[in-house]
Amino acid sequence: MSLNFQSVIAKISALWCAKHGRVVGLILLLGYAAMMADTSLQPFKSFRLSLFDEYQKVLPRHTVSRSVVIVEIDESTLSALGQWPWPRNYLAALIDAISVLKPAAIGLDIIMPEPDHASPQAIADSRPDLSKQVLNELKSAATNDSLLADSLAHGPTVLGAAGFSFRTAETQGGLRTRMIVTKGQDPLPRLTAFPYVLTSLPELQNAARGQGLLSSNLDNGVVRRSVILASINNSLAPNLSLEMLRVAHAASNIVIQSSRFGVNSATIGKLHIPLQENGEAWLYFDKASRDRYISAVSVFKGEVSEKSIKGKLVLIGLTGLGLQDMISTPFGDRRPGVEAHAQIIEAVEDGRFLVRPWWMRFFEIAFLLSSGSFILWWLPQTKLINIELKNDRRRANLQAAQDASTDRRKNKHAVKHLKTSHIITTLVMASILLLALGLGLFYWLGLLLDSANILIGLTILLASLYMSAAIEESQQHKMAENSLLQQRIQAAKINGELEAASRIQLGTLPDAKTTFFDEHRFEIEAFLEPVRHVGGDLYDFFMMDESHLFFVIGDVSGKGMPASLLMVVTKALLKSAALRGNDRIDMIINMVNAEMSRENPEMLFVTGIAGILNVETGLLDIVNAGHDAPWLIHQNGAIERIEALGSPPLGVIDEFKFPAKTLQLAQGDTLFMVTDGVTEAMDVEQVFYTVENVTATLTTASINGGLPPIEIVDYLKRDLRAFVGEADASDDITMLALRWMGVEPENA
Incomplete structure (x- = not known):
């Protein structure tokens, strides 16, 4: 949650990209080979046994x-x-x-460890009431x-x-x-x-x-x-x-x-x-x-x-x-x-035997190391060619294209597809080779080759190389973005292109689809539509560490360029305070409020809601700084509003201590927040949309147990646009929906 954390991430990224991923790949390859040497390890043993079962199903005796x-x-x-x-x-x-x-x-x-209880002698012992002649005959009979x-x-x-x-x-x-x-x-x-x-x-x-x-x-x-x-x-x-x-x-x-x-x-x-x-x-x-x-x-x-x-x-x-x-x-x-x-x-x-000799394990390790070494030598070279091709195209786009961002995105996807094809091709070829080798040894020699764990080891290696390529590509992408950003800022200063400023401003906002594309513990969606080229609304979200999500939605007083500048400053102050080691939301807001109050010559202020969600437990700490109360949509469709604790906006009272409110979210609960551009939106007859309409729309959307955040935001957008009709927008519109999904229990 501090700058040290970011430096650690940077060092890890640098290590992962060392020698174009070869160093980390080699470490992972050797580590997996060492684990393969212990045949008792799970899940390695389970994979091995499952593969041997498949051999028998394909080629039964x-x-x-x-x-x-x-x-x-x-x-x-x-x-x-x-x-x-x-x-x-x-x-x-x-x-x-x-x-x-x-x-x-x-x-x-x-197995018959005891004498037979049905023997004639046993019957005689159990029936002393029989006649002496019968008893004698029973006792004299063979057992x-x-x-x-x-x-x-x-x-x-x-x-x-x-x-x-x-x-x-x-x-x-x-x-x-x-x-x-x-x-x-x-x-x-x-x-x-x-x-x-x-x-x-x-x-x-x-x-x-x-x-x-x-x-x-x-x-x-x-x-x-x-x-x-x-x-x-x-x-x-x-x-x-x-x-x-x-x-x-x-x-x-x-x-x-x-x-x-x-x-x-x-x-x-x-x-x-x-x-x-x-x-x-x-x-x-x-x-x-x-x-x-x-x-x-x-x-x-x-x-x-x-x-x-x-x-x-x-x-x-x-x-x-x-x-x-x-x-x-x-x-x-x-x-x-x-x-x-x-x-x-x-x-x-x-004469049809199955055998796994003592040396087979060492053969498998040698096969893994040799094939993995070949991949480490060959695949990064292909990746380097792709990255150079990408850089050449990006430089051409930056110099000649009118819409550089569109060309860059197309180029980015093309190169990623090229890289992914090499990974998939290598993996498919390795799978076919190992399966054919395993079945051949099984059929002709009765040898049990553990192709499964060799393939898993190669898959881990390929995943590592893919990650190193993605990190390098991201670094190249950021360099190009910074260069493009500087060009756009210069163009905005010289030509007064507010459209460029708008793209810059909106470009600083995170995208849930890319930021948390593989996250399953929560779902988040946000939407911001400025009334002018640049606006004063803001939202942000990011992980403070592996289990804590920071989020904020805010509304800067005023409109236009001053509001947009304060929006950028506020967003930067919040992120800096959150990543400086503070893990309490009230401390973060107090720090930001003190900074904004100290240097605020235009006397602007910001209303907002900020919170920290423990994505493992669902515990939510939230601060409301003079903003409209958020809605809590329960999994069963029930809706309630989380009323504020009487706090002023940020930048108004220098020494004010903002109180935090703690909530325990249930699995599937959704927190929904908007700026006043939603509740105060007007139709052609100057009628406000109102908080009540927002509540009614959320109730309709949640009638069957609720929708995902992306659908809740989309549902309210459609209803708001239908209400406003042809009327001109009067304020920025921002929405933020956060649903806690809970943590799935690990397999035993």
Whole structure:
């Protein structure tokens, strides 16, 4: 709010334009590259994952081998056999029925840590009222768990287990698995570690040919990766998919290749499975299909042919309503959790993997830096050519054109369009190149390239270069404007061209459309129409800092050149006082009043309303110096006038202390102000427009909850002109409307 603030802005602008934007561009480029080096940063991770999802949507995996069958315990099965959990002899019967059809492996996406409560012994314990003979028969019968263990032992079965980071009553400290052979450096420090694991009963573990983890990783609620190899109490453990592949291919063990960067791959017989350095694998999904699903009830009824099961890897999972463990996929759909294992197995069998090697991040950073460096070298040169072209045309316009401002505006727009076209062309070309590169690597090599963050980095760089070009262009524009202003002032002095003086005067007034073109916290609109070439009305608005808006509307006593000169002086004094570090509106007005009262030989005065709006909170401090009371238009259409506190105009009483009034605006409230040229405008019969007509017009305009400031001002202008008709204007007409929009809450 001081001149120091302006000097800081000037220094920042100079830094931004250093080497034609290359310095700041390089700083931003290096900073973004440093952030890309940390893969955990958001939103970088979200952008990356969203792009990887799009890769899969555009190029989904095409299943070739059809090597997986999911036997689902669905609604029809539950209707036929009863609700889950079943007695385990039912599950044993299902495994037996599948085993007869000669599958390569059977994986259970089910964990059974407790004894079956439906076993005959459990029934005998719960029904002591039964006859002794029945009780003896129940106690002597085989347990359901032993029946299930027998079925597991006679088939190529693999049980599921779940890793836990905390202890529960049923978790254990280890998992029974086949030995995993490691080649290279110890991979354990890189792996996802689980100190505890939830497993099925030891009797069932001993009977099955293997066990594997069921864990998958969620990224923002979507399953994109699965833990293929984990650490359980410093012991290697495979997941269900990997162990099923080992059983299906009759391999004695799993071989893990690792290096100092982490895990490289897993080998099962002739199968080679590339992994991430932390033992995870990216899931490569196919389009949703029911082709691999078979209802368990169909297996029980013998309706499934041997051809459907023989030599395939069978997963048994729950899909019945209320039982299914649903997952979200990169396709945006939801599927049973057991399908994650099916996707992994089919991708391995078909040799279609997705992988993001440890070096990919550094490749992306190098790509960003190299392409960004090329842009830094090439694009500013094009910009320099454009600026020189613009300067040549401006000099020609200043010397030869009768209406220099019109030619300058046309030239300005042409050059901006030329610059923007270079930015857009560069961005489009970079987008196409990165998208093509990303899709090509995905399709042919299964590599996941983060094109999104590279493109974001280049976009930031291009935006920085565009801003530097805009700052340089603005500086050139101001230099030309100052030169033109001096010419017009000289012409006005020599030739008495009041028309030039009018353009100069009106040119000092701010334009809301350009001053606040990207502002969303408030809307402001102003209109000034002098009765002569130059007038004594004034308005101004500008940001004192990031959250405080200063505004003023005023009316100088008298008309013509003296009033216009005092108008310019008053406007300059107000702006100087506001930017001198004063943050209270009463202090600003008191300072300006003292200056005007001290040197006022013509005894002119100024009525006005000035205020400071906190655009973040809606808190409004306002001073009325002998001016017509403003109107407050509420969001609901209600209108009230903010009456003055009995203050005189500026320049009348030297030591007068102007009081400030504080208002809390609600979101959507509009403050509307006019000079007396509006209320005292007369028609051909010398009838005044009056304050009442202004109120009535604003009420009509706000009947449906109010209009934006630009439409309120336009509405009143049209009504005023219709009222005045052919009558000559008697005074300057000025309007100012300010609406507080509020601040939108940030996304969590």
